[in-house]
Amino acid sequence: MMLPGARRRVRTTDSKERLFEAAMELLGSRSPEAVSVDQIAAAAGVSKGTVYYxxxxxxxxxxxxxxxxxxxxxHQLTQxxxxxxxxxxxKSMIEFAMEFVTxxxxxxxxxxxxxxxSDKSSDFAQSPLHRQVTALxxxxxxxxxxxxxxxxxPVASTIFGAALFTARMSSTRRDDLAHEQVVRAILLTVDGLLATRPRTTN
Amino acid sequence: MMLPGARRRVRTTDSKERLFEAAMELLGSRSPEAVSVDQIAAAAGVSKGTVYYxxxxxxxxxxxxxxxxxxxxxHQLTQxxxxxxxxxxxKSMIEFAMEFVTxxxxxxxxxxxxxxxSDKSSDFAQSPLHRQVTALxxxxxxxxxxxxxxxxxPVASTIFGAALFTARMSSTRRDDLAHEQVVRAILLTVDGLLATRPRTTN
Amino acid sequence: MMLPGARRRVRTTDSKERLFEAAMELLGSRSPEAVSVDQIAAAAGVSKGTVYYxxxxxxxxxxxxxxxxxxxxxHQLTQxxxxxxxxxxxKSMIEFAMEFVTxxxxxxxxxxxxxxxSDKSSDFAQSPLHRQVTALxxxxxxxxxxxxxxxxxPVASTIFGAALFTARMSSTRRDDLAHEQVVRAILLTVDGLLATRPRTTN
Amino acid sequence: MMLPGARRRVRTTDSKERLFEAAMELLGSRSPEAVSVDQIAAAAGVSKGTVYYxxxxxxxxxxxxxxxxxxxxxHQLTQxxxxxxxxxxxKSMIEFAMEFVTxxxxxxxxxxxxxxxSDKSSDFAQSPLHRQVTALxxxxxxxxxxxxxxxxxPVASTIFGAALFTARMSSTRRDDLAHEQVVRAILLTVDGLLATRPRTTN
DNA sequence: AATGAATGAGGATTCATTCAT
DNA sequence: GATGAATGAATCCTCATTCAT
Incomplete structure (x- = not known):
């Protein structure tokens, strides 16, 4: 029911974006099954139909x-x-992973x-992301x-898994010291490699 | 005195146990929200009400x-x-954890x-299990x-997390070699410690 | 699993009686649909099957x-x-009704x-009890x-209804004064009759 | 563009209103526990979900x-x-109560x-309605x-209870005579008061 | 006489999705 | 673009009842 000539706000903050952010927020602490479309729509301040639209x-x-x-x-890990x-x-990669998860x-x-x-992931390197990160x-x-x-x-997966899981576990802590400690702990895997394997001579 | 075709309990293998096992099976690959009580009951070959009983x-x-x-x-880790x-x-503890998760x-x-x-677990050592394992x-x-x-x-949590997560990720593999490799990769954390910290002089 | 010769307690307080009393107790404050057989059995300290037995x-x-x-x-009202x-x-009848409901x-x-x-009670004197009490x-x-x-x-029904309902409403009150007041209030109907109708000349 | 036989909403008579009326109808003769949501929805000609919506x-x-x-x-009693x-x-109030209940x-x-x-209503004037009506x-x-x-x-409660209960008991009767008689019977309480108490001298 | 394991029908509620406006 | 009313399938759970022991 728009009068002709009326103009919508230029920056409608696109409902789509609002929904995306609201969903991110909600999915941060609950599984997808535990978050309803109603909740997402409500959090975004739009109607349920808009999600489907x-x-x-x-x-x-x-x-x-x-x-x-x-x-x-x-993108960032590659850099x-x-x-x-x-x-x-x-070290930077692990630090970034920690920040990112936070x-x-x-x-x-x-x-x-x-x-x-999924049972399909029998090959434990199924997902594109996993494959990409471990390759990196x-x-x-x-x-x-x-x-x-x-x-x-196995080594790459361990580092990835440890970082992801530990980061997620401690992600609520705003405590940077703890962050530092966790990064160092994960890096121990690398220290172990350095101590037990021949260095790459480049 | 069973009529042929009748589908009574074959043996009173305690429905409770059957349900427990069926649930374990189903929950191995899906989240609790994604497994319905009907499915569990059906898998156990009992009626839905029996779950609640x-x-x-x-x-x-x-x-x-x-x-x-x-x-x-x-129990086993303590031993x-x-x-x-x-x-x-x-090493044994990590190996056992791997087997256990498999x-x-x-x-x-x-x-x-x-x-x-839960957001509550902000202290990242909330759960009794986490506490117990890391203490050990x-x-x-x-x-x-x-x-x-x-x-x-942080170190203990990293080891625990890495073991749990990596094990879960590769758990479908029956491949013992991979298991060995994964255990070794996780142990690298310990190797890193040995290489960078003073040994306990006992 | 009774040993031969063993003897049950002579005064088993008959489960039947225990069930009856437990049910009376529970039905005092909830509708039958809101009281489950389990609850009754539990309150009586017997098994659910016993109710059906x-x-x-x-x-x-x-x-x-x-x-x-x-x-x-x-029985008592008749007396x-x-x-x-x-x-x-x-007056005695109303008093007794009050006590009884309490x-x-x-x-x-x-x-x-x-x-x-029931819709059946269209005749508003359907139930035997109603009929008997009003007749009395x-x-x-x-x-x-x-x-x-x-x-x-209509007059008899009003007295009966008022007594029953008001009694039930105030039944939790242990306060005897209130009881007295309520009895007197209900008797007002009779006083009204006395004031407006010719007395029976007997 | 309705295909013959299609069963769409005939008119958007607001499902909410339809549900309200259907529920009123059904709850007139049965307790809430005895009326299922399915029944209400069916009676209103809408789906079960609509009740919850x-x-x-x-x-x-x-x-x-x-x-x-x-x-x-x-509202009406106050008038x-x-x-x-x-x-x-x-007299008007009692008459109205009778009609209303019918x-x-x-x-x-x-x-x-x-x-x-509820046992909580021990004070026998707990509910706002009861309080309001008796106050009036x-x-x-x-x-x-x-x-x-x-x-x-006590007197006010008796009148209220008698009216409500007796009305409900005889509510199916379309017989106006009976109505008249019942109103008069309830008014006897007031007659009783008039006969036994000093009139308010105003 | 009593039990308790088991059942299955039924009930309240949630939720992703559709659709006319 | 966006809405919100409506849906119905699916879910968790309750409960009266049965029955072998």
Whole structure:
């Protein structure tokens, strides 16, 4: 019922964006099944129908959050991996992962959930994200120490898993000291490698 | 005196036990919210009401599985921690955790889910199980290297988290080699400690 | 699993009786639909099956309570109606009704509920109890004042209803003064009759 | 563009209203526990979900019916109480109560049920409605006769209870004569007062 | 005489989704 | 673009009842 000539607010803060953020917020502490479309819509201050208008389905909304997070995470990790000093690169990557999970708990939440659900992931490197992150880690590790082919994936996965899980577990803590300690603890895996494997001679 | 075709209890294999096992099976690959009471009852070959007769509620059934797993896990870990050689103790503990998660994927699943849900667990050592396991790990670590008070919990949590998460991720693999590799990867954290901290002189 | 020769307690306080009393107690404050067989059995300290062994069904148990109460009430009211002084008779009857409802709130509860349920009771004198009580009241009233045939039932019903309802409403009060006041208030109906109708000349 | 035989809403007679009326109808002769949401929805010709969309819960629907009735009843009673002649006021009030209960049997049904349930209502004037109605009655009675403070509430309660209960008992009768007789019977309480108490000299 | 395990029908409620406006 | 009324399938749970022991 718009009068002709009337004009909508230019920055409607697009309902779509509001929904995205509200969903991120809510999914930070609950599983998707435990968050209803009503709740998301209410939190975004729009009607339920708008969710369907913008995303088509709840699953699609969740997927988009997951994708968005994965993109953001991978982008930054890729940058950090370029550091000339591979140890420093790993440290930065882990630090960033910690920050990221703190900032987007919903992402870690969703990603873990997704990993844990399907039986299909028998190959334990199924998901694109997992594959990408571990590939990146392996790349950096290769520049640091000499690893047998067979142990590369387990090591990378361990680092990734430890970082993700521990970060998520302690993500509510605003305590930076704890963050520091956790990063160092995860880096111990790398220290262990350095102590037991021949360094990469480059 | 069973008519052919009649579908009575084949044996009074205690419906309770049948339900427990069916639930364990189903919860191994899906979150509690994603498993319905009907499904559990059907899988156990009993009626829905029997679930409520035996457990009172779905939540209670889930809790009991969690408790059962926690008890079993702690019991064995406590035994293994007694090994005179602390490094060997840690190795055995991690190995056992891997096996355990493979055998009872539902346990890890449930436990993680529970951890990830509540905001309350801000102190990241809230759950009794987490507390118990990390306490045990710290005890063993103390016999191995000298750690600052502040870093004890982060280190122990990292080991626990890495083991649990990685194990869960690769749990479908029956491949023992992979298991071995994963255990070794997790132990790298300990190797890192040994390489960077003064040994406990006992 | 009784050893031969063993003997049961002589005074088993008959489970049946225990059930009856427990049911009376519970039905005093809740509608039959709101009281489960489990609750009754638990309150009586017997198993659920015992209810069915002794009463056949929940409805039957409720019916028996109703019958028991009706019998007891009618028996006493009939005695009191015999008083030579019809006014005194009415007063005693109302007093007794008050006491009765206080002692057996479940009875009033059940009886009202039953009255209110069925559409059948279109004739508003359907139930045997109602018929009996009003008949008794009319008999006494006839000895006191001269009433038109058409107004007899309404007057008797009003007294009965007022007594039952008001008694039930204030039944939790242990306060005897209030009881007295309520009795007097109900008797006002009779006073009104006395003031406006010709006395029975006997 | 309705295909013949299609069963869409005939008119958007607001499902909410349809549900309200269907529920009133059904609750007129049965207790809330004995009426299922399915039945209400079916009677209103809408789906079960619509009940929850409009009312949130069964209890809320029941409460709203109760409130609606209480409002309507009190509004009219308040008007009638204003009559200059207090006796006539009381007569009109009782007459209206009779009509009201005949028209909305569900209201009396629900209200009684609610009164009879809780043990909390020990003070026998707990409910707002009861309090309001008795307050109104007392106000009118005060204009008619002189009553001791202590007997006011019992008298008012008796009138209210008698009217409500007797009305409900005979509500199915369409017979106006009976109505008249019942009103007169209840008014006897007032006649009794007039005969035994000093008139208010105003 | 009594039990308690088991049942299945039924009840309240939630929720993703559709659709006319 | 957006809404909100309406839906119906699915879910958790209750409960009267049965029956073998």
């Amino acid at each position: 913008n995303f088509g389905s709840k699953d699609e909304l969740v997927s988009q959050i997951l994708e968005y997070g994965a993109g953001k995470l991978m 950090l991996a370029k550091d000339d000093d591979p140890y420093q690169a790993l 900032g987007y708990p919903s992402f870690a939440q969703l990603w873990m959930q997704e990993q844990l659900q 880690l392996i790349e950096v590790l290769d520049r640091l120490v000499h690893l047998d082919q067979a142990e590369k994936l | 035996n457990f009172g509620s779905k939540d209670e059934l889930v809790s009991q599985i969690l408790e059962y797993g926690a008890g079993k896990l702690m 293994l921690a007694k090994d005179d050689d602390p490094y060997q103790a840690l 055998g009872y994927p539902s346990f890890a699943q449930l436990w993680m889910q529970e951890q990830l849900q 790990l710290i005890e063993v670590l103390d016999r191995l290297v000298h750690l600052d008070q502040a870093e004890k919990l | 002794n009463f056949g069904s929940k409805d039957e148990l409720v019916s028996q309570i109703l019958e028991y109460g009706a019998g007891k009430l009618m 009191l109606a015999k008083d030579d002084d019809p006014y005194q008779a009415l 002692g057996y709130p479940s009875f009033a509860q059940l009886w009202m509920q039953e009255q209110l349920q 009241l009319i008999e006494v009233l006839d000895r006191l004042v001269h009433l038109d045939q058409a107004e007899k039932l | 409009n009312f949130g819960s069964k209890d809320e629907l029941v409460s709203q019916i109760l409130e609606y009735g209480a409002g309507k009843l009190m 009638l109480a204003k009559d200059d002649d207090p006796y006539q006021a009381l 028209g909305y049997p569900s209201f009396a049904q629900l209200w009684m049920q609610e009164q009879l349930q 009655l007392i106000e009118v009675l005060d204009r008619l006769v002189h009553l001791d403070q202590a007997e006011k509430l």
